[in-house]
Amino acid sequence: MEHGTREETSAAPGARPIAAVLAVKGLADAKTRLSPVVPADARRALVLAMMSDTITAARAAGVGDIVVVTPDPEVSATARRLGARVVADTPADAADPVTSSLNRALARGIDAAIGTDGARVVVLQADLPALRAPHLGAALVRADGHRQAIVPDRSGSGTAMLIVGDTSDITPRFGVGSARAHRDAGAVDLVADSGDLWPDLRTDVDTVDDLAAAMTLGVGRATAQVLADVGLGSLASTPTPHAS
Numbered sequence: 001m002e003h004g005t006r007e008e009t010s011a012a013p014g015a016r017p018i019a020a021v022l023a024v025k026g027l028a029d030a031k032t033r034l035s036p037v038v039p040a041d042a043r044r045a046l047v048l049a050m051m052s053d054t055i056t057a058a059r060a061a062g063v064g065d066i067v068v069v070t071p072d073p074e075v076s077a078t079a080r081r082l083g084a085r086v087v088a089d090t091p092a093d094a095a096d097p098v099t100s101s102l103n104r105a106l107a108r109g110i111d112a113a114i115g116t117d118g119a120r121v122v123v124l125q126a127d128l129p130a131l132r133a134p135h136l137g138a139a140l141v142r143a144d145g146h147r148q149a150i151v152p153d154r155s156g157s158g159t160a161m162l163i164v165g166d167t168s169d170i171t172p173r174f175g176v177g178s179a180r181a182h183r184d185a186g187a188v189d190l191v192a193d194s195g196d197l198w199p200d201l202r203t204d205v206d207t208v209d210d211l212a213a214a215m216t217l218g219v220g221r222a223t224a225q226v227l228a229d230v231g232l233g234s235l236a237s238t239p240t241p242h243a244s
C-alpha cells in the first residue's frame with residue numbers, strides 16, 4: 001500500500017479533534033549531524049522532504065489542522081503547499097535565556113493550534129520520514145484521556161511525539177533527555193511496556209544511523225526521491241516495504 005495515503009487512515013471515530021504542531025529551524029543550520037553523508041544542498045532538500053512525508057502521514061491519520069513553526073521562508077512555502085498553517089518563530093525566541101528556542105517555538109505553535117475547536121494537540125518531530133498513518137492513529141487513540149502522553153524516540157531518551165490532552169498545561173520539554181523530562185512532568189509513556197511498538201513513529205532522523213534505520217523501515221515518497229537524487233540508496237542494506 002502507498003506510504004501515508006488516505007486509505008491507511010485509522011483515526012478513531014468520535015475522538016476529540018487533534019491538531020499537530022511541528023517545528024523546523026532555518027534550513028541553513030539544519031541536520032548538521034548528517035553532513036558526513038549528505039551535502040549541504042541535499043540536506044536542505046531532505047529536511048523539506050522529511051517534513052512533507054511527516055505531514056502527509058499525519059493528514060492520512062486524520063489530523064486536520066497542522067501548524068508548522070519556523071523562521072524559514074522555504075519551509076513556510078512547503079508547509080503552506082501542504083495545507084499547513086505557518087507560525088513564525090522570532091529572534092526573541094532564540095534570545096530567551098530560560099527556555100530553549102525550540103521549546104519557545106513549540107509553545108507558540110501549540111498556542112496557535114489550541115485555538116481551533118478545543119482540539120487536543122500533538123507535537124510531532126518534523127523528521128519522521130518513515131511515519132505510517134495507522135501507527136500514528138493508534139498512538140493518538142491510546143493517548144486519548146491522558147493529560148499528557150509521549151512516544152519516546154528509538155534511543156529512548158528523546159521524544160518523538162508529545163500529546164497534550166489537557167491544554168491548560170502546554171509546556172513542551174524537548175531537548176536532551178526530553179523523554180524523562182516529559183515523564184517527570186506527568187506524561188504517560190505510551191510504549192513503556194512494549195518498547196518495540198511503532199518503530200516508524202519512533203525514528204526521528206538526526207544521525208546517519210537514524211537515517212539508515214528509517215530507510216530500513218521504508219521512507220515516504222518525498223524523502224525517497226531526495227535520497228535517490230543524491231545516491232544514498234545504499235545506506236540501508238535492504239529497505240523493507242511496508243506491511244499494511
Ligand SMILES: Nc1nc2c(ncn2[C@@H]2O[C@H](COP(=O)(O)OP(=O)(O)OP(=O)(O)O)[C@@H](O)[C@H]2O)c(=O)[nH]1
Pocket residue numbers: 023024025026029030031032033034069070071089094101102105125126127205206
Ligand atoms: N522552529 C524552530 N525549530 C527548531 C529550533 N531548534 C530546533 N528546531 C527543530 O527541532 C528539531 C530538533 O532540532 P535539533 O536536533 O536541534 O536540530 P536538527 O536540525 O534536527 O539537527 P542538528 O543540526 O544535527 O543538531 C528539528 O526538526 C529542528 O528543525 C528553533 O529554534 N525553532
Ligand SMILES: C=C(OP(=O)(O)O)C(=O)O
Pocket residue numbers: 102125153157158159160173174175176177178179204206
Ligand atoms: C529535541 C529532541 O530531539 P532531537 O533528537 O531531534 O534533537 C528531543 O527528542 O527532545
